[in-house]
Amino acid sequence: MGNVTIKDVANETGLSIATVSYAINGKKNLPPETVQKVQEAIKRLGYIKNYSASSLVSNTSHLIGVVIPQTEPGSAMVFENPFYSQILSSIEYHARLRGYHVIVSGTNADEKYFNLASQRNLDGVIVIGAYSEDFFNGLPSESIPVVLVDSYLQKDGYSQVKLDDVQGGYLATSYLLEHGHEKIGFLSGRRKEGGVSLNRYNGYEKAMNEAGKKIVNEWVMTCNVGFEAARKITRKIMGGLDITAVFCTADIMAVGVIRELNSMGIRVPEDISVMGFDNLNIANYCTPSLTTVGQDIFEKGKQAVEMLYKHLAEEEEKGIRKLSGGECILPLEIIERESVCRINA
Amino acid sequence: MGNVTIKDVANETGLSIATVSYAINGKKNLPPETVQKVQEAIKRLGYIKNYSASSLVSNTSHLIGVVIPQTEPGSAMVFENPFYSQILSSIEYHARLRGYHVIVSGTNADEKYFNLASQRNLDGVIVIGAYSEDFFNGLPSESIPVVLVDSYLQKDGYSQVKLDDVQGGYLATSYLLEHGHEKIGFLSGRRKEGGVSLNRYNGYEKAMNEAGKKIVNEWVMTCNVGFEAARKITRKIMGGLDITAVFCTADIMAVGVIRELNSMGIRVPEDISVMGFDNLNIANYCTPSLTTVGQDIFEKGKQAVEMLYKHLAEEEEKGIRKLSGGECILPLEIIERESVCRINA
DNA sequence: CTGAAAGCGCTTACAG
DNA sequence: CTGAAAGCGCTTACAG
Numbered sequence: 117m118g119n120v121t122i123k124d125v126a127n128e129t130g131l132s133i134a135t136v137s138y139a140i141n142g143k144k145n146l147p148p149e150t151v152q153k154v155q156e157a158i159k160r161l162g163y164i165k166n167y168s169a170s171s172l173v174s175n176t177s178h179l180i181g182v183v184i185p186q187t188e189p190g191s192a193m194v195f196e197n198p199f200y201s202q203i204l205s206s207i208e209y210h211a212r213l214r215g216y217h218v219i220v221s222g223t224n225a226d227e228k229y230f231n232l233a234s235q236r237n238l239d240g241v242i243v244i245g246a247y248s249e250d251f252f253n254g255l256p257s258e259s260i261p262v263v264l265v266d267s268y269l270q271k272d273g274y275s276q277v278k279l280d281d282v283q284g285g286y287l288a289t290s291y292l293l294e295h296g297h298e299k300i301g302f303l304s305g306r307r308k309e310g311g312v313s314l315n316r317y318n319g320y321e322k323a324m325n326e327a328g329k330k331i332v333n334e335w336v337m338t339c340n341v342g343f344e345a346a347r348k349i350t351r352k353i354m355g356g357l358d359i360t361a362v363f364c365t366a367d368i369m370a371v372g373v374i375r376e377l378n379s380m381g382i383r384v385p386e387d388i389s390v391m392g393f394d395n396l397n398i399a400n401y402c403t404p405s406l407t408t409v410g411q412d413i414f415e416k417g418k419q420a421v422e423m424l425y426k427h428l429a430e431e432e433e434k435g436i437r438k439l440s441g442g443e444c445i446l447p448l449e450i451i452e453r454e455s456v457c458r459i460n461a
Numbered sequence: 462m463g464n465v466t467i468k469d470v471a472n473e474t475g476l477s478i479a480t481v482s483y484a485i486n487g488k489k490n491l492p493p494e495t496v497q498k499v500q501e502a503i504k505r506l507g508y509i510k511n512y513s514a515s516s517l518v519s520n521t522s523h524l525i526g527v528v529i530p531q532t533e534p535g536s537a538m539v540f541e542n543p544f545y546s547q548i549l550s551s552i553e554y555h556a557r558l559r560g561y562h563v564i565v566s567g568t569n570a571d572e573k574y575f576n577l578a579s580q581r582n583l584d585g586v587i588v589i590g591a592y593s594e595d596f597f598n599g600l601p602s603e604s605i606p607v608v609l610v611d612s613y614l615q616k617d618g619y620s621q622v623k624l625d626d627v628q629g630g631y632l633a634t635s636y637l638l639e640h641g642h643e644k645i646g647f648l649s650g651r652r653k654e655g656g657v658s659l660n661r662y663n664g665y666e667k668a669m670n671e672a673g674k675k676i677v678n679e680w681v682m683t684c685n686v687g688f689e690a691a692r693k694i695t696r697k698i699m700g701g702l703d704i705t706a707v708f709c710t711a712d713i714m715a716v717g718v719i720r721e722l723n724s725m726g727i728r729v730p731e732d733i734s735v736m737g738f739d740n741l742n743i744a745n746y747c748t749p750s751l752t753t754v755g756q757d758i759f760e761k762g763k764q765a766v767e768m769l770y771k772h773l774a775e776e777e778e779k780g781i782r783k784l785s786g787g788e789c790i791l792p793l794e795i796i797e798r799e800s801v802c803r804i805n806a
Numbered sequence: 807c808t809g810a811a812a813g814c815g816c817t818t819a820c821a822g
Numbered sequence: 823c824t825g826a827a828a829g830c831g832c833t834t835a836c837a838g
Contacts (some may be wrong), residue, residue: 124589164579169831171513199548378748403723514815
C-alpha cells in the first residue's frame with residue numbers, strides 16, 4: 117500500500133523528516149551523499165509522495181484544470197467535434213511531461229466551475245473555447261494563472277493562445293479566388309462580436325473586397341458548429357444557391373456539407389468546391405478529402421501548457437504572482453486536398 | 462480567495478469546527494436548525510471545501526483516474542480513434558453527476574501508472590483498452606476499485622465492462638451472409654488470446670461455418686487499428702482479393718478502407734461491401750455512410766462510472782473493501798447505412 | 807549541514 | 823446534541 121511515508125524514509129536513513137523533505141524537493145543544497153542515501157531509501161521502501169499533504173501545506177498541487185464547453189446542456193461533453201479531443205490529448209501529454217496531472221471537466225451550467233480551482237488547489241487552468249462573461253466570475257484571477265484558448269474575451273491578466281482568424285479567413289478565400297471562384301459562400305457558427313466566426317468572416321470579406329467581388333447576402337449562412345446542422349443547411353439552402361464554392365469555418369461543418377452534397381448528387385468539387393478550417397483527422401476521412409486551413413492543434417495544446425508552466429516556474433522562482441497576460445498567435449497554412457478544384461470564370 | 466476555512470464557519474456560527482464538519486458531511490444527525498445555520502454561514506462566507514485536507518485525513522479524494530492507451534510511445538494520446546474521446550466524455554459527464562472529478566492520463570511507458578493512484582489518493586480507476594500484464598503490477602488491487610473497459614485480462618477483483626465480441630462478429634458476418642455475400646474478408650488488429658479482435662474473429666468464423674462457407678486464408682487480414690494502416694492494407698492487398706464484402710472490427714479501419722476503395726475507383730458497396738464495428742460519429746462522415754455493429758459508447762462510459770460508484774458507496778456504508786469483480790456486458794445491434802448492399806450469389 | 811516544531815484544513819473517535 | 827484534541831503527511835521558517 118501507499119502508506120510508506122516520509123517518516124519511514126527518515127527512520128530508514130537515520131535522518132530527520134525535514135532533511136528527507138529537503139532532499140526530495142532539492143531545497144537546501146544538501147551534500148550529494150545525503151541526497152543519495154534518501155533516494156536509495158525511497159526506492160527500497162517504495163515511497164510515493166502524498167500530493168494531498170504537500171498540496172495542503174505548500175498550496176501547489178501539480179494539478180491543472182482543463183475546461184471544455186458543453187454544447188447541449190445535460191448531454192455529454194462536446195466530443196462530437198474532434199477538435200476538442202485532439203487538443204486535449206496534446207495538453208495532457210505536455211502537462212505530463214512537465215510533471216502535472218490534468219483534471220478535465222465539462223461545465224455544469226448551474227455551478228461555478230472555478231470552485232474546482234479552490235477545492236483542488238489547482239495550479240492553473242486552461243480554458244478551451246468561448247464562454248459567457250459570467251463564467252469567469254468567481255475565478256481567483258490574481259491568484260491562479262489562466263490560459264484562454266480560442267477565446268475572444270479580452271481579460272486582463274489572462275494569457276491567450278489563438279489564431280489570426282482574420283488572416284485564416286483571408287487565406288481560405290484567397291485560395292478559392294485564385295482557383296477562379298467568384299461566387300463563394302460562407303458558412304459559420306454565430307458571428308459574435310470579437311469571436312472566431314466573425315473574425316474569419318472579416319477575412320473572407322476582406323479578400324472578396326480586394327478582389328472586387330460582391331458578396332450576395334444569401335451566400336452568408338449560419339448554423340451550429342456540427343455535422344448534422346451543416347447537412348441540414350446544405351439540404352435546405354446551399355443546394356439552391358448560385359455559388360461555385362463554399363468556405364466553412366470548421367472542418368466538422370465542411371464534412372457535413374460534403375456528405376450532404378454527395379447525397380444530393382451534387383459533385384464535389386466539380387459542382388461546388390468546399391473549403392474547411394482546422395485540419396482535423398476527419399478531413400482525411402471524407403470523400404473527397406477536404407482542402408482546409410490548417411492549424412497545428414498539437415502545437416496549440418503545447419503552447420497552452422508552456423504558457424502556464426512559464427508562469428508557474430516564475431512564481432516559484434521569484435515569488436511573483438503577477439501574470440504577464442501574454443499572447444501566442446499560431447500560424448496557419450492551406451492544406452491542399454481534393455475538395456477544391458480550379459474553374460474558369 | 463479560497464482561504465475561507467471551516468474555522469471561519471465555526472466562528473461565524475459560534476459552533477465548533479467539529480460540528481461544522483459534521484453538518485457539512487451530514488454525519489451525526491444534527492438538528493435541522495444547526496445544519497441550516499451552518500449552510501447559511503457557508504453561503505455568506507463563500508466557504509469551499511479543501512479537498513487536499515479532507516483527502517489527507519479521510520483517504521478519499523472524490524477523484525477518479527481514467528487511463529487511456531498510448532499507441533505510439535512518445536506521441537500524444539490516442540485520440541486518433543474517436544472511440545476514446547467519446548467514451549471519455551461519457552465518463553467525465555457521469556462522474557461529475559456523482560460528484561467526482563476525473564484525472565485523465567496517457568501512460569508513460571517508463572513509469573508505473575498506478576503511482577498516480579497513491580499520489581493522488583484516487584478513489585477508483587477506470588482503465589480503457591488492453592494493456593500488458595505488467596501494467597497492472599503495482600496496482601493496489603485490494604485497496605482501490607478498478608474497472609476495466611474492453612480489457613481481455615481476467616483479473617480477480619476487477620470489474621469489467623465489455624461487449625459480447627463473439628456475438629458482435631457473428632452478427633456482422635450473418636448480416637453480410639443474409640445479404641448474399643459468401644466471400645467475406647476480415648480485417649482487424651492483432652488477434653491476441655482472449656482479446657477483442659480474436660473474439661470478433663471467432664464470431665466471424667462461427668457464422669461462416671454455420672453457413673457452410675469456407676474462409677480463404679488471404680481473406681483474413683491484420684493491421685494497426687488506425688485509418689492510415691487500413692488504407693495501406695487496402696491498397697496493397699484488399700484490392701486484389703476475390704471478395705464481395707469485408708468486415709472490419711473497428712469503424713476507424715472501415716473508414717480507411719472505404720476511403721481507399723473510393724480512391725482506387727472500386728465502388729462501395731457495389732463492388733465491395735464494407736461493414737464496421739463501433740458506430741462512431743465518423744461512420745456518418747464518410748461516403749457512403751458506414752453500416753456497422755453499433756455499441757452504445759455513452760452507456761459504456763456510464764456503466765464504468767456506475768460500477769465504480771457502487772463499490773465506493775458500499776465501501777462507505779459497510780466499510781467493505783472487498784470488490785465484487787462484477788461484469789457488465791452491453792448489447793450490440795446492427796446499424797444499417799449505405800456501405801453494404803445485397804447481392805445475388 | 808541538520809533537526810525540532812508549528813501548522814496547512816480537515817475528520818473522527820472519545821468524552822461529556 | 824456538541825466540543826476539545828489528536829492526527830493525516832507533508833513543508834518551512836527558525837535555531838543550532
